[in-house]
Amino acid sequence: MKIIRSPAAMTAWSERLRREGVTIGFVPTMGALHEGHRSLIREARLQCDALVVSIFVNPTQFGPREDLTKYPRPLSHDRAICRQEGVDVCFEPTAEAMYPEGFQTTVTVPAVARRWEGEVRPHHFAGVATVVTKLFGMVRPHRALFGQKDFQQSVLVQQLVKDLNLGVDIVVRPTVREQDGLAMSSRNVYLSPDERGRAVVLYKGLQTGAKMIRTGETDARIIRSAMAQVIKGEPAMAIDYLAVCDLTTLESLPTITGKAVLLGAARIGSVRLIDNIVVSAKQARRNF
Numbered sequence: 618m619k620i621i622r623s624p625a626a627m628t629a630w631s632e633r634l635r636r637e638g639v640t641i642g643f644v645p646t647m648g649a650l651h652e653g654h655r656s657l658i659r660e661a662r663l664q665c666d667a668l669v670v671s672i673f674v675n676p677t678q679f680g681p682r683e684d685l686t687k688y689p690r691p692l693s694h695d696r697a698i699c700r701q702e703g704v705d706v707c708f709e710p711t712a713e714a715m716y717p718e719g720f721q722t723t724v725t726v727p728a729v730a731r732r733w734e735g736e737v738r739p740h741h742f743a744g745v746a747t748v749v750t751k752l753f754g755m756v757r758p759h760r761a762l763f764g765q766k767d768f769q770q771s772v773l774v775q776q777l778v779k780d781l782n783l784g785v786d787i788v789v790r791p792t793v794r795e796q797d798g799l800a801m802s803s804r805n806v807y808l809s810p811d812e813r814g815r816a817v818v819l820y821k822g823l824q825t826g827a828k829m830i831r832t833g834e835t836d837a838r839i840i841r842s843a844m845a846q847v848i849k850g851e852p853a854m855a856i857d858y859l860a861v862c863d864l865t866t867l868e869s870l871p872t873i874t875g876k877a878v879l880l881g882a883a884r885i886g887s888v889r890l891i892d893n894i895v896v897s898a899k900q901a902r903r904n905f
């Protein structure tokens with residue numbers, strides 16, 4: 618496995634392979650790799666000839682009071698996982714190379730970024746959209762894989778690629794969970810054993826909502842309040858938002874008649890958790 622740090626060297630490597638007709642797959646990450654990342658890497662390995670994983674803790678997507686400096690950076694563990702999974706290039710640019718002096722262009726996706734995570738983390742999605750655009754420019758992949766775990770981010774990336782004609786095929790893969798259902802996240806290491814036990818209630822709340830929709834409930838207000846009730850059963854959890862949304866606009870749906878995504882974010886101690894479930898409404902029986 619090659620470790621490349623310079624953006625120019627990364628682009629040169631990709632351009633050489635592109636000229637040979639090789640399909641390049643790409644999994645962008647912030648490192649601290651877990652089974653969720655591993656599933657994206659494995660799928661990319663199956664779908665593409667050559668595979669690049671980036672490890673870059675992007676400073677511009679963190680807010681001033683967020684965990685940029687203490688974000689876990691177990692680099693040798695991450696490289697070992699990449700090697701095990703047959704990654705061809707681990708791309709590890711420095712913040713200086715990504716944002717050299719004079720850097721000024723940013724990418725925003727206003728409507729998709731407006732609600733939910735965008736409200737709680739005001740500059741987060743501009744940071745994400747900009748770094749993804751830059752990484753695509755450096756890596757020049759044919760295909761990039763993202764996790765459904767960060768649902769709003771996956772919608773934003775698809776919109777960005779479409780709007781700016783970036784020519785990268787975006788694949789979104791299901792959320793990988795711990796045995797009890799907690800969505801895997803690099804930030805789960807911050808949970809104390811006690812908090813870790815309680816954290817699953819966010820997913821339990823979303824599951825309650827999903828079950829109601831599958832069994833015929835269509836009123837989003839009733840669904841949101843049932844989800845909130847489950848989560849409030851765990852007093853250590855503070856809800857940031859619970860939403861029943863359209864899959865592409867992420868606007869709230871008052872009534873669910875087709876597909877919807879249930880989005881949730883909550884805090885426990887100093888850790889913020891996000892999760893989601895995509896669900897289809899129960900189809901009314903048709904008489905022929």
Ligand code: AMP
Pocket residue numbers: 645646647648652653654656657762763764765766767790791792793794800801802803
């Ligand atoms: P991150 O390192 O947190 O920026 O995540 C890198 C990629 O891994 C993103 O596309 C995430 O959505 C994805 N990812 C993170 N956690 C999971 C998970 N539990 N299951 C599937 N994908 C995930």
